[in-house]
Structure formats: structure tokens, C-alpha cells
Amino acid sequence: MSHSPSTQSAGLVTTELTHELPTRLAAASDASEHRPLIITLFALFVVATLVITVWAGRQTKNASDFYAGGRQFTGFQNGLAVSGDYMSAASFLGIAGAIALFGYDGFLYSIGFLVAWLVALLLVAEPLRNSGRYTMGDVLAYRMRQRPVRTAAGASTIVVSIFYLLAQMAGAGVLVSLLLGITSDAGKIAIVALVGLLMIVYVTIGGMKGTTWVQMVKAVLLIAGTLLITFLILWKFNFNLSDLLGTAASNSGKGAAFLEPGLKYGVTETSKLDFLSLGIALVLGTAGLPHILIRFYTVPTAKAARKSVIWAIGIIGAFYLMTIVLGFGAAALLKPADIIASNKAGNTAAPLAALEIGGGADSTGGAILLAVISAVAFATILAVVAGLTLASSSSFAHDIYANVIRKGEATEQEEVRAARWATVAIGVVSIALGALARDLNVAGLVALAFAVAASANLPTLLYSLFWKRFTTQGALWSIYGGLASSVLLVLFSPVVSGKPTSMFPGVDFHFFPLENPGLISIPLGFLLGWLGTVLSKEAPDRGKYAELEVKSLTGTGAH
């Protein structure tokens, strides 16, 4: 990725001199021409969201406002916000790019992200809404000894959210610089700092209310932008999907194989196993992502939480269906070499396709569509990082500060103040790490976040809600066991070292062959939760479980 800028500028010079292949212009290479329009749209989004944030901030008076947006959002509004929280730049640009480069395998990747919502719908969203207040830790610690389980839940929440956040921040730097044609290091760092600063402002001032509105606006923009490009691409192919796929296949140079599984994940036996591992982590991880779970506290009832998930499934499903057209459209309209030249991972395939479908590099239509898609990508990044920051600072303030450090003695104001300071601290740390990691390949961190969520959080959540014998020791074993095994396996995997695509390609200390630890760490998390429970000396708290079970299924006494 660090080599791409030079490739682009070389491409720019040749093309501009010869004027032979104007359509070969990569988005980034002629960004100077489109930059004013793109920056204007970025600025519009920033101003609009800041106005919303200040407005939301005025209405944020107590802890329930800050953590849960006052619990006044409707199921539909929250469904939009959940979608906005979930569809990261990785799913927008990443999946479209993966389809553009690897065909079917990019689509295959997207499916786990959608099916996963059924776990949230059937097993998690409603019981969580009924029995918790502000954080995932509320439910995990409900029947358990508070301090050890709160600490574990806080640790796991913060690790998942920070890994996810880091991947987004580093990605934001690369992506936005690419869209704006910024190649200098200082420019990239400035972008990471700007993204970090905005997310601090959104969360400290607007709290959950502000963050929710930012996510809703982003979801509408993302769907509208994608719908427009999808429609234009389909129009060009007379709404004949088969034609579109055929053109993509032949244009890709890979023929029918482009429409079949295998180009990305089927290369070796190891990569097949790796994909299986990833698939399991995606399906089981979503319902354990803290930044998603806390969204269910923003609605008044479990019924509304159910409606949120139903809307989210509809919106996210429709979105992934459109990425099929977007990705194969990019493959049909562009040359594979141009996609790779702009960004090796294909992250700019969607913006490039927008430029092309709008009439090409020299057209006004192309420039407008490119700017629209770039602004949507920028909005996407901001909405997701805000959600992640809120999840980790909420958990720090509510689980660790209020319930562990202050042993439940902190006042609401003290708790919210702690959450705001935690937001600033997390923001500053992630700006620093994001800037340092700007040239590292941190995409693997998203998969790690899903693996931790599936190995540590989901087993503990399900056992807590559904297994009456579950004990504190079981909860601690599943959280720490799932967390430690996923993090260690990734540390000693090709994600971190030993391959040209690793985070640190120069060194090699990997011994675990798979990039995704889920195949081992998820069964281990479930197993440890069970083992910790049966080996437990203390009996489970029956009264507390009765309270949790009755509340979670009926909504009695829900906050």
C-alpha cells in the first residue's frame, strides 16, 4: 500500500501527457481536479453532523441520555443507526473492492456479515434490552460477583472496540488521502487526527443521542449513494444481471472462474480452512460486538429492539445485494490493472466505478459521482468510529470506573464525566496509534475484533442468559479464555508477522497458520465457560438468575 502513491503519480504523468487513455485515470491520480468538490461535500457532512451534535448535547442531561440516548428512539430509527454503526468502510469499499478483484469470493465474504444478524435477533437483542442498562457488562455481571466480572467485561469490550477502532482509523488515513490525492505523510497524519478529533467531539458533546443521529444520517447517505450507483450500473447493462456478470468475468481476464468461489479463499488448503474460521467468527461475532449491543438500549422496549434488528437486516441485506452490482460493475467497467494500481486491496474500486459510470474522468457527471461516493465513505468512517469510541468509553465509565473502582458509589454526574474523559483519552490514543499504524496492514484487526466477540463475549452472554448453573468462575474463564486465545493466536499468525502482507513483514515469529483464530478460540471460549462452571466451588445465585431470566423474557422492571 505504501508503494501505491508513486505508482499513481507515474500513471498520472503518462496519461496526461499522452491523452490516449483518459478513462485510465485513477481516482487518486486526478484528485486535484475533483478535490474542491469532494472537500465541499466532506465539509457539508461535518457541519451538518456538528450541528446535530450540539443540538443533541443540549438535550443530554443525565446518564441515560449520555449512554442510551434517553431510550427514546423508535425501532426504525435505531434500525437505521444499527446499520450505520455496522456498515464500516471495510464493508462498503472493502467488499465492493474484493468482488471487483476476486469476483465471487468477495460476495461470499459479505454473507457471513448478514446471516450473523439472526443470532442477534433470535438470542441476544431482546433479552439484553430487557435486563441491561447501559453496557454489555450489565448483562454479563447481572447474576455474578460484580467486580471480577465487570472488570472482565470491561476489558473485553475495550479490547474489541479498540482493535476495531484502530483498523478504522488507519484505514481512514489511507482511504481519505487516496480520495483526496494526498500522498505526504503529514497529510495522512492530519486526516487521522481530524477523524479522531471529530469523533471525540461527537461523543463527548452529543453522547449516544448525537452518535445515533450521525449514524442515521450516514446510513441514509450510504444507502442513497449506493442505490444511485447500482441503478446507473444496472441501467448500462439494461438491467440484465447475467450480462453484467458475463462482462465482468471476461473483462477480469479470469473467465468463468471469476463467478465461482475460490479465487481468494480457495487458493490453498490453509486458505480454505482460514475462510471457514473467518465465516464462523463473522456469524457468531456480530451478536457479541459491544458497540452493536449498546445500540439496543436506545429504544424503549424489547419489541422496539426486535424491530431495530428486523430493519437492520433489511437495510444491511439490501446494501450487500447492491455491493454485488457495485463490485461486479467495477470489474466490468474498469481494467483490473487500474483497480490494483489505485489501491492494491481494491478499496477504491467503488469510487472508480462511480467515476466511470458518471461519464469518465473528464466529465462533470463522473466528478460529481466520485465526490458523492467519497463523501459517503468519509461519513461511513466517522459514524463507525464514533460508535466504537462510545462503546469503549461507556464500558470504561460504567463497568470499570463506577462499579469496580468506585464500587457503585459514583454519582451519575461523576460517571458521565468519567465517560467523557475516557472518550478524550481513547480518542487521543487512537489518533496516535492510527498515525503510527498508517503504513501497516491492519485490516486483520477487524477479523480479530469479530473473533474476540465470538470467543469471549457471545459464549458468556448466552450462558448468562440461558444456563441456570452458570457461575462467576465460568464467566471469567470464558471471557478471559476467549479473549486471550484469540489475541495470542493472532499475534502468532501471519496477520502480524512472516508474510509480505503482514503487519510487520520484516520479521517472522508466526507458528499458527491461520489468520483467523475463530476455529480454535470460539469452541475454546464455550468449552472454558462450561468447564469453569462445572469446576466451580461456589453455587450459582439462583435468586439472581430468576430475576435475570424473568426480566429478560418478560421485560418486567426493564429500565
Next chain:
Amino acid sequence: MATDAPPPEGGTDTNPAPTTAPDPATTAPGPATPGQARFLDVQESAEFGELRRTYRNFAFPLTVAFIAWYLLYVLLSNYAGAFMGTKLFGNINVALVLGLAQFASTFLIAWYYARHAATKLDPKAEAIKSRMETETDA
């Protein structure tokens, strides 16, 4: 039977001795608080048992089913390339149809659960909740 089964995703976690009857071994030491006594009563009531059964008998097998269906799709994509590449019409092959079928089944299950919850679960849950909350007020 499945009323007290462990969560279905485990796979590796074997039989944590599910029982429906109150198990002496799981009884917490010390007296329950008055509030908890009420929750314990409700938890053991036939009405709540019915709600739990209606929920679990629907949600647990369906969860196992859609995860198995997804894994089947992933395994076919990994290990049955020739079958997945079979062209059905035009450039549409089995792989694409099965992928789209995952979307369809996800939408369908979401709709099916929403209907089940609205007709079978909500009335039962609402009845228990309103009774418990009136008792508190009284």
C-alpha cells in the same frame, strides 16, 4: 426437553446436565431477598415455563438450523467448486443462486421470528409482566 438446554452454538460443550426441576445443587446459599422470592415464584410458575418453552423451542432449533445452513454453504464454496460452478442459465451459476438463497433465508427467518414473537411470545410475556407490576403497585 430443550427447555433448559445450554445455548446451541457450543458444539464442543457437552451436556452441562440440563434439568427442568429445581436442582438442589444450584440453590444459592442464604435467604433470597423478598423481590427475588417473587421472581423465583414466577420463574417456577407453569405460565412462565410455557413462555420459556415457546421461546426456546422456536429460537434454539432455528439457530442451529441457520448456522448449519450457512456452514453448508461455506463448505460447498470451499470444497465443491465444480458443483458451485455449474451454470444454470446465462452466467448465473449454482454458487450465485445459493448465495442469494442465504439472503432469502435470512430475510425469511427474520420475518418468521417476528411473526412468532408477536403472536406467541408477546401476549404471554405481557401478561406476566403486567401481573408482576400490578402486584408491586398494590
